[in-house]
Structures are given as C-alpha cells and as structure tokens.
Amino acid sequence: MTSHFLPEPSPDASLPDEKGRFGEFGGRFVPETLIAALDQLETEYYQSRKDPAFQAELDVLLRDFVGRPSPLYFAKRLTEHCGGAQIWFKREDLNHTGAHKINSTLGQALLTMRMGKKRVIAETGAGQHGVATATACAHFGIPCVIYMGEEDIRRQQPNVQSMKMLGAEICPVTTGSRTLRDAVNQAMRDWMSSVADTHYILGSVVGPHPFPLIVRDYQAVIGRETIQQSQERFGRLPDAVVACVGGGSNAAGMFYPFVAETDVPLVGVEAGGESDQPGRHASSLTFGKPGVLHGSFSYVLQDEDGQTDDVHSASAGLDYPGVGPEHSHWKSTGRVEYRSCRDDEALAAFDLVARNEGILPALETSHAIAKGMEVAKERGKDEVVVICLSGRGDKDAGEIQRLKNEAAARRT
C-alpha cells in the first residue's frame, strides 16, 4: 500500500490548493476559535504523510485490524439479471465494523495521538462512522463522545448498541431535524469549547479544510486497491465506477485515484428520497446550489434566504443537505456524473442483491447499486462496472421492514 500511486497527477488530483479550495469550492467558513486547531491539524497531517513510521503503523492496522485489501467480487447473478456489463462489487462491507468508515477513523485516531489530544468527538448519521470512531478509540484507549440525531438513533438502533458496548458516550441531538446535519452542528459546538485537548473525527469529506482532504486521502485506499485489482483481474481499468454520495466519503475515496484516468466514467449517486420536491430528497448536487454549510463552500440545499432546507432519505447516511466540496468541483468540471436515486429504487436494489447475491447491502449502498445496475444495462457484456459496496445492511434490517410495512399499508 503506497501513499501515492498517480504517475503524473492531473491538475485535479493535486487539489486542494493551499487555501483548501477545490477550484472555487471548499475553504474554511468556521468561527475564528477553530482556526488554530485546523492549522495544527493541517500541519500535522502533512507531516504524517511524509513520516514512514506513521504510514507503516496505519498500513499494518488496515491489513490486520480492518482486513484490507477488501475483495473485488463478481456479482454473477446480478449481472445475469441486468443483462448488461459485468457488475463487480468493491467489498468495503467486509471491513471490520462493516463499512468504509474505519479507513478514516484509524488514520484520524493516529493523528489525534500525534497531536497530543486526549479526547475524540464525532458525528454520525447511519451510525457507521460512530461505530468506526468508537472502535478506533477503543483500540487506542481514547475517550470518545458521539453526537447522533434522535431520529437516527431510532432508525439505526443496532449501531447505537455497538457504540455503547465499545465504550463510547452517545449524545442524542434533539435540535432541528434531529438527523446528521444537526449532529454535525452539535459536534462543532462541542469542539468550540474543547478544541484545546479534543480532536473532531469528522466522518465525511465535508467541513472546513483540511477535513475534506484528510478523509479523502484515507479513503483513497478504496480506489487504489480497485485499480490494482482491476489490473490483476482484467488487465485494464474498469469501464465505469459507481458509488453513493451523502457527504461523499466512500465515493471520494473510490473516485480520487481514478480522477486522472479520464477514460473511466465515474458516477456518484445521491439520495432522491420520495420526490424532486424541496424537503423530500437529499440530492444537493442534482437540485442544490453553491453555498455555505458546515464550514465549506459547496453545493447545498437552501432556501432563498440561505436557510438550510429540510431533507429526506430513507437512508440515514445520505440524509444530509450538503456534500463534500471536491464533489462540487468534480460536478462543475464534469469529471463525475451525479445521478439521483429514489428511496423505492434503493429498497428494490436491496431486495435484489439480498436474494440474488446473498449480500445485505446498507441502505446507503443500495442507492449506488440501483444506479450501478442502470449503468451496467447501458453497457455491453464485455464491459466491467465496479460498484463501491460501501457498507453492510444488517443495521437496516428493522428499518427496511418498517418501510415495507408502511408501503404495504399505503397500497391496501
């Protein structure tokens, strides 16, 4: 596992610039109180990238604790069902803790200790980042507090239980829509007071610089492995790569190493919720506008006054009114195509993969699969479509049953 695989990075792959901008997107729109901590984080992060001992420690953890590299798996029956290109899954669901989030939390926990900080806070939506943070903190013995919206606590109970068993303190967030966005607000407010001795392990490629950079880099192991595995299996790169986008961390990690490989189409899939109406979806790139939220300039769902819109998605991890600034840049340059996937399409994809492949994908991931099947159908049988299977769906079993019962009740 090497840190830099790109032979000749394209201008895109060298971003962000020194102001933390991806093109016009990104930057730092946070209170002055946090600036010194962000500067320290940036400095330590760049130093850690050049520190062989730090990288070696992380690589060993990724291999022995997480179980990397994650397999690239041929979804044969799903491919037959779709009748188009071969569908392959990058199996991030097989990582320890069941999702890609652990790739970043271990790196950030190491950074926490490198900075001499004694406490960790994090936000979580689906709970996967909360579990991965609680796991990294238990592994290193760092006290940790997880902010989670009350609505998400309700719909992601199994992950709440796991976090508690791992020794994390859960702080329910009761303000606003009581989902991921409010959990980020509350974590930021904690950090405003605790910044001297606390690191905020942000879960996605959102927030002020350098978070979008750090989280993307730690997740880029997904894309690097996919490139290597594709070369081994097919002797070439895939013909298309698909990943789901809430804040966009698994997609950024998958796409970033492909950015310079301009022959490979990249497709990001946002949560389309119930409809295109404001408040009924969470597709910031598809329906939003550039604006400021949670410390960075990026696409966001807001009203004319700059107030954040309510959003909806069946999946807690995609139920977010903003998106990482690098995704906004990739949208504006056209490097990545973004599609929007409705709740019912994602639920249908979940069923199909469960019954045809013996895999329960996360509800978030099911969005990528639904649109990945669409992409496969658009292509010939000798082509290869890789979908990032970002997480496992055990956590969603109860919520999916509830949604199905609701849908059945509506039909009768």
Add this chain to the structure above:
Amino acid sequence: MSAIDELFQRLKSEGKKAFMPFVTAGDPSLDFTAAILKRLDAEGCHLAELGIPYSDPIADGPVIQASYTRSLQGGTRLSGIFEMASEVTSEISMPVVTMVSYAIIYRMGIDEYLQQAIAAGISGAIVPDMPVDESDELAAKCKALDFSLIQLITPTTPRDRAVQIAEQTTGFIYYVSITGITGERTELPADLADNLKWLKSVTDLPICVGFGISKLEHVEVLKPVADGLIVGSAIVRRIAAATNDQSKNQDVMDDVGGFAQEMLSAIND
C-alpha cells in the same frame, strides 16, 4: 467616518464605555424586535447587535439557538428584517449592526446584502463564520461603502494572526472572551484582562468583549481594559418569555430594560 467610528470617538472623549445588547430579529416577532430596540435605545444603550436567525449556527449556545429556531418557525424572512430595521433605525440614535452567517450573505449576494443593509440604516456586520482568511472580497466591498466589518479575535488566535485580523477590521474588534460558544458564564478566564491589554497595545481600534458576559462582576473586571461590552444570551433568555401578542409583553420589556439599565450604570458609574 462610519456611525460606529463616530460613536467610539464620542465615548472616548467622554471617557465612557459602550454597552451593546444583542437581540435576535423576529424573536418572537419583528414587532417585538422593533419595540425592544427602541426601548434599549431609550435606556441609553450605545449600539445594538441584531442577530439574523440562521438554521445552523455553530458558534451559538442553546439560548441563542433556540431564539433563532423560534424566529424562523415564526416565519421571519430577511426582507421583513430589513423592513423592520429601516423603520426602527430612523427613530433611534444607537447604531445597529447585524450578526449574520456568511451562508445568508452569500445566498443573497454580497452586493445585494450590503445595499439592502445600508438602505435599512444598518452600520456594519459581524460574520462569525467568516475568518479573516476568507474575508478579502467582503472586507474590500464594506470598506468602499464605509460599512463596518467587525472581525473576531479569540483566546485561540495566535498573536501574529490577531494583528493581521485587527488590520482587516473596521468599526471595532470583537474580542471573544472564552474558548466556546455563546452563553452566560459564571466566571471569565483569568488571563482575559492581560490578553486585552496586549491587544490594546497593538491596535488603535476600539475593543469590545463578548461571549459569556452577563454579570455585574464581569463589568468590574472588563471596564478597565475594554471599550465596550456585548451581552447576548442574558438578554435573549429574558426575551424568551415574550409572546406574539405585543400588548402582553410589557413585563418582558421592563425586565430587559431594567437589566440594560443595571449594566449601563455599572459600566459608566
């Protein structure tokens, strides 16, 4: 010279300090906000901070967050706030500045925001989520219009950076007393007075202190080292008792007016 520069020049010549209350626009209604601004002006307050409610405030504690939520749930819009402000500012003598998220300014457009604010008689802006590194464009436009852009310096700001922020600031420097979010505190940090003394030695701008300030004891500590005190949560907490029926809010008006009077006399006795 802006209205804020004039204010501090006058206070300096009189040997006085500024008392600057914060109120949330539209909490619980814009009618109440108009009435309380007039009352605070009548009590002799020197400047008012008008909080523009925002759905996702990061720097605010529970009291101000809740006031933003009440205001937005009551249907407060920017257009209504400017309408109310333009009516009130023509009737009062204290300058009014907005405390406003950059999310809101950006959505409206910097030029449009400044034009509407100035037309409404507003003298400046505090943008708590826009650090100096991101403020070049806004600062240049504010300067050209003689509209004060009040920037914040905090206990976590390194000293060389504090000097840089002071250079980019107009009107006054907002010194944040604590490392944290807004809200009343029992005690202020021990090194606060020393930090303010140092800051005074490197800038000619007035320095006003906010976050956590709510008690007469705080006034005693800060009086010798600050040019003004900003009080938010202690006022917004009192306003939380107000109702949409303005005829029933006399007790709340008197409570807030009385508190302002107490602070004013402690500052300038």
